Amino acid sequence: MATVNETKWLAKYQQLKDYVEQHHQLPDKKKVENRGLLNWWKYNKKLAKLDKLSEEKLRMLQELSDSRIIKSDKKALFCKYYVHSVKRLSYICIYFRLFYVNYLTINICLL
Incomplete structure (x- = not known):
């Protein structure tokens, strides 16, 4: 039988898992409505560093951490796409004015 603290x-954990599945990231610290979930996550990471969590909870938190997309991964994916697009455009845009090149680059970034 689970204790009250384990149930809480x-x-x-389930609330945070649902959030991560929906948004693919941890809650934003600047938005008040989900700040409690982020604080709960940070507190549990602190407990993990102090070796005060059970193996099962550590495993669950690690699975949750692995399921999210880290911001640096998002930036890397965007930069890879952007650089490829700009290289492709550079051959096309040699004959156009600078204004038109900037216009095309902005449109590609919005895709």
Whole structure:
């Protein structure tokens, strides 16, 4: 039988898991409505560093961490696409004015 604290922990875990599945990232610290979930995540990471969490909870938190997309991964994917697009455009845009080149580059970034 689970204790009250374990039940609360599992409820918070499920809330955070649902959030990560929907948004593919942790909650934004600047938005008040989900700040409690982010604080719960940070507190549990701190407990993990102090070796105060059970193996099961550590495994669950690691799975949650692995399921999100880290911002640097997003930036890397965007930069790779952007650089490829600009290289492709550079051959096309040699004959156009600078204004038109900037216009095409902006439109590609919005895709």
